[in-house]
Amino acid sequence: MIGSILAAEFTDTEKWVVNSFWGVIAAVMIVAALRVVTTKNVVHAALWLVVVLAGVAIQFIFLGSEFVAVTQILVYIGAVVVLFLFGVMLTRASMGDDESVGEEKRTMAALVGVMLAVVMAVALVDTYGDDQLIIDEPQRVDEVSDAIFSQYIVPFEAVSVLLLAALIGAIVVARKD
């Protein structure tokens, strides 16, 4: 599948193509993410979120994790976003402008965000420099499943119980008495 484009024996030109493709995706993701947090329209925000989530799925493919990418699309774009749209409908949130947020609050939040970004960027660049990431073949699904059902069985069971609890909790919280 697309994972094979990552094969190590690329020529320089091909590498350049792959890298610029990656750059375009990343740029689209950043822009879309910014729109998610800035757009005044809730439905638009949800749709921009779809773009980001799809971008993340593509990132997973770049990283050779096809299974996670597929799960990302199924669960996030298939279920979570639909949940959001339902939520929007149920709460009859204004489809139009979100009421204006105070300038002050914006500044503060931006400050915090930039601070975090700087700290993380410095730390990452400092630590990893230009470490190469060599992905010669995609991760096999059977390896993932074997790991889940042997080594990671306890977290797996915990997650199942958590999902059940969340299911019940959501019903309890949201039901009308």
Place this chain on the structure above:
Amino acid sequence: MNALLAAALPLAAEAPTSVSSVTRDANWFLENVWIIPLLPALSFLAILFFGKRMPKKGAEIGIAAVGLAFVLAIITGFAWLDHRDNFDGPLAESPATGIEPAQGDKLEDPTASHEGDDEHAIAVVSEDGTSSADSVALTADPVDDGHGEEGHAYVAVQNSTQWFQSGGIEFSAGTLVDGLSVMMLFVVTIISLLVHIYSTDYVGGDRRYTHYFAFLSLFTASMLFFVVSDNVLQMIVGWELVGVCSFALIGHWWEEKPNSDAALKAFLTNRVGDVGLLVGMITLFFAAGGGKTFDTLSITNTINQGGVSHTALVVAAAALMAAVMSKSGQFLLHTWLPDAMAGPTPVSALIHAATMVVAGIYMVARLYPVFWEGMQIPGSSINLLATVGAVTLVGAGLLAFVQTDIKKVLAYSTVSQLGYMAMALGVGAWTAAVFHLFTHAFLKANLFLGSGSVAHAVHSFDMKKDMGGMRKFMPQTYKTFIIGSVALAGVFPFAGFWSKDEILTGTGGWGILGGTGGPGTYTFHLAMGMIGAALTAAYMTRCVYLTFHGEYRGNDHAHDDAHADDHADDHADDHAHGDPHESGPRILYPLYILSGFSIVIGFVNFPPGIALIPDGWHERFLHFVEPAGASYFPGVGHGTPSYSLAIISSLVAFAGFGLAYRYYFVKVDNLAKSTGQHLTELPNGLVTTRGWARAGHKVLVEKYYLDHLYTGIIAGGTKGPIAKAANWTNQHLIDEVVDTAGRTAVKTGQQVYARIDQGVIEGVINGSGRISDATGEELRRINSGKVQNYAAILFAGAALLAGAFIILLAL
């Protein structure tokens, strides 16, 4: 220790130590005992989903399931009797090694060397070739040492399967059947069955009738699950499940505040012990399970063979003690048990008297090597377990004297009897403790259900206000209650006599009474046991007098339904208020059955040396229940019973009875008759005339001030200062810091603004000033209550800390 073991274990002497007394190959019923807890568990679900739609509102499902479980438990019991005496199939390797069961030749059994040895790989108990052993089982003359080893080793049956494994540790689920668990299966199922039947009448018409039966089923399932579990993890699960059921059933009538408070108190007190349980089990897992296995038998095997450091065992035993103290109501943590009487009476009988509260005792009995080694039971004369038990025994017995609520008398009596059991385990009288558990379950269920029957008639539990003279109205209940009381007081030949006497024997020492040969010389505990016997007889006499004798006091006052009447409103007015009347058959028949057991159940363990009893009848209980000689059980020595001890303990109990009789049946009764008043105490008794007696009475009424200690001093003492400290920190420290930070930021901003106002980089500085200003403003209004502001501070703080960290690393 090793000498003892070797003496008790002649068969295993040459077997490799990794061979345990476990088999995975036995009778079908012994292997598949998991069905028994499964039945009530299914019944719980069925009642939950379909109960309301059934003609009897779900009660029939519960009764059917528990009845079936009871039948299976009986069959399992018989299968065990057969297995105990005749099994010579293959033994399993020690579960810790994880090696598959070896073939039959591992068992060096001198008497099993009859023909067909090679066939034993599959075999359970073959009909042929074991006839000789059969006759041993039936006519069974005890071996001279009284240990009841009749040629066959004690082999438990384990059937476990891997649940999952993670990180190299296998989590298994399985069942372990030996005499102890078979005994518990029998006790739990029969009492649960009788309580189910009794409840159909007692809580009939209740608004949560179906819910009630669902939880009875779930409780039964959890208790059975706990009893048959083969590893300590499973035990923890069962332990917590019974706690949850207890919580739900104590709070069955949660609309009334005291009931829900009692449920909470029970739950929270038990949480204290649960922490101990968890710590203890984890300690065992690492110390004795090698960090690999939770299996009960491999843990006890390892400990028994001396492979575990004493310190680890002391820690484990002490931590497990906390669990025992909370669940089995031992002194200091027993306070929840009397309050738990807020639940429906059948629940008190099943959970808070007969079964759940003995979970702690069962756990100690199951993990006995931990306590045997950790508490240094053999050869000692005092240890924590025995002393806590002895203190509980006497302390709770005294408390039973000042109760006016009939159920609370029985509750303290239960605590006291549990003290007996803990003490017996502590002094090394394992069998006596388990035997007392066995007999006590029947007697106490009998007494509780009897008290429920009375309360059902008078709509109250208050002996002093609403009872008295019930003998005339409820002759059947009276008879069964008397039998239960007499049996509990330890009168020959009722059930309580045998088990209590065995405990006293087991304390060892005290040569005058001839009680020698126990694992240690626990003279103090023998004395406490004697005092406890006198107290038991005395408070039961008082209870019987106040409830059944004298004149009926129920019509003394206007009958308002508000007081202590936990089911009157559910019963509408189908009982005409007037004279109480006898309860119906669904209440009486369980009482008949239980009082029958109270009479005869003690006969299953005649001590050796009673000449009148046929030889084969001695110590049957010990033979079938105590894993003597099993590799996972320490070689407990047994005290030699003597007539003199039995006679003296009977005299002591009789003295207690006589004093109470003289006070209530003679003095109070006469005075009441001569004055024509309804008296419950003498107006000029000791308590009113003597200062020290009044003080003692006050201490007892206040329950040794334990509740004050917990809620007032410990909870209040920690809650208050913590709240105050938090408030102070909030007021002074945080506010100060925030204010200062805010002010500084504003000032900095202003300074910067003022100085470089006209500077070249005006815009940049301006912006930074304004940001500082804004930050300052935000910080000042930090207590806005808005989550987002808190989140902003959180992230900013994290970023700052991370930044500082990076800079530090870079330097």
Place this chain on the structure above:
Amino acid sequence: MILNQFLLLAAALFCIGVYGVLVRKNGMLVLMSVELILNAVNINLVAFGALTDDVGGEVFALFTIAVAAAEVGIGLAIVLLMYRNRRSIDLSEADLMKG
């Protein structure tokens, strides 16, 4: 490809998500921003998994997706409840915790 390009992208997404969480008044939009943060974390997990050639990174990314689904369910339930109680999902009005 170098590791840092993924990590920096994830860091950018994370910071944008934090900004959204802090600045949005609408409860739904806050939840969406939380999704951005979770996705950033997932990219990190998978990238490090690829670096060390360990399947654990992917497994935990899958767990995160599952947990995120649970989180959205509960979050939306809370938003719905808030809407029902106050006819508004404006978080700036939710200040019952005010000290």
